[in-house]
Amino acid sequence: MNRLSLNDWGWGEFRIKDLFETFIGTNGLQTPTGAYIPKKDLIDSITPRITVRDTNNGIDGYVESRHKNFRVFSNFISVSFMGSAFYHPYEASLDMKVHALIPRNFELTKNVSIFLIRSMKNNTKLFSYGNQLSSTDLPYQRILLPIDERNDPNWQFMEDYIKQEQKIITQKIIDYYKQQIFQEKFDLHGLEDIEWRTFKFNEIFKEIKRGKRLKKADHLEGDIPYVSSTSLNNGVDGFIDNKESVRIFQNNLTIANSGSVGSTFYHQYEYVASDHVTSLTLENADKYIYLFMATIVKRLEEKYSFNREINDRRIQKERLILPVNESGHPHWQYMSQYMQKIEAANINKVLEYMYISGSAGIRDGDFAG
Known part of the structure; x- marks a missing residue:
């Protein structure tokens, strides 16, 4: 056809x-x-x-x-x-x-x-x-x-055209993630079989830095994600073009100090941090290590609330419990591989669904002749 x-x-x-x-x-x-x-x-x-x-x-x-x-x-x-x-x-x-x-x-x-x-x-x-x-x-x-x-x-043509584009996108997704699964096969101990140890925040993160205040009236419309204390949309509260008198980060975590206190997200892209979040940067970490750390840091939600914010002094004193290697240091390789294994398991579920349904979502940008 x-x-x-x-x-x-x-x-x-x-x-x-x-x-x-x-x-x-x-x-x-x-x-x-x-x-x-x-x-x-x-x-x-x-x-x-x-x-x-x-x-x-x-x-x-x-x-x-x-x-x-x-x-x-x-x-x-x-x-x-x-x-x-x-x-x-x-x-x-x-x-x-x-x-x-x-x-x-x-x-x-x-x-x-x-x-x-x-x-x-x-x-x-x-x-x-x-x-x-x-x-x-x-x-x-x-x-x-x-x-x-x-x-x-021609409603039928519109229906058939979008179905066709969905199938093409579906096959591309299937081909890509099948390859990802093949690359991520390895044996791994469970979380209960590995030793854990407590660390201070400033022992783990090479930089702990709060964002900078930018009044709403000073926002310039643009394409740079503006990360604030919302718990939705990966913390992104809008898109701006401000490049001066702001703090720009990339490839690290943010934790909300106020608002949705404790909400933690990984940002692989360049973004501007508001004064309602603190940026947390590791030394030479891949995205999987950051994703593992995000789940650990997010536990602070249980300790803080809207009426008790995470200020600069408090976050320096906070502690994390992390898996360690035989030397007692954070087991970064384990954290990375653990998240890759979870990703592979979820990819398998997605692929099974896609094979059964034969469909996938289509975005506005994918609509082309």
Whole structure:
């Protein structure tokens, strides 16, 4: 079977209101949208709350509410006024300035939604930063889609095209990780069969350095991860372009001093550290050693809390329990191999699933002709 191409069919221009539900509101034709609800009226529960955030599928928490403006939608695409767009096959509630694209007269599947979102993002006017797209502007925005013989959107082609791209990506992932497993076969003692010893933080880390304060108003939009005290998204709280009067690190750990105290993450990439995290750097450690150490350092979550922060003095006095070699020194090779073995076991599980399902996720950036 020949590979499907985006050039196989003609393309047509469609307005959002031709494809998705709209209604007549006080300001004219508009798409369904979310609404502001005071935090005191939101109760922790199971319904995803979709906000304008561009990570975690827009989900900012799981809630319920009896507030009159608490609106729930299902099987829709959320579009925020800042340009993020996600597919939600489940029931979800929308915050203010997040709009719901609910299909009219076609079946919205995961694959079709991936195609639609990519096409929407190709509309630079629709998703330009700062455009602050309103629910009354959205119905009149246009997107290009492949069309069938009747000049209608070719939904089946979109479905088949994304399935094809998923299979190609799946095979690349399988080939890569199979090779990884072959490279990581070795015998290893269990954690209970190796000796452990207590060390001070400053005996283990060659550098323990707190990040530097950078006021929100001074953030410059860019591509450098800004790591703060959040427990989500590997601690990344945004992306900035600041290079002066900041502290930049790479290939080490961060531990949150406040906020989500004790949250610990490994950063293989260059990042800017806020004053709410401390950077922990080892001597000549690979990523597997850092991943092992992250699980050990994270145990400080049990000791500290929002009301008891990890300040510079306290962290110097903290202790770690680590596996040691015959000389009584940290057994770095064991830590590295232990994490590699865990990775290989998890890769096996993923490959088994992928072989059975024959599918894998596809990102926006993977969508190409």
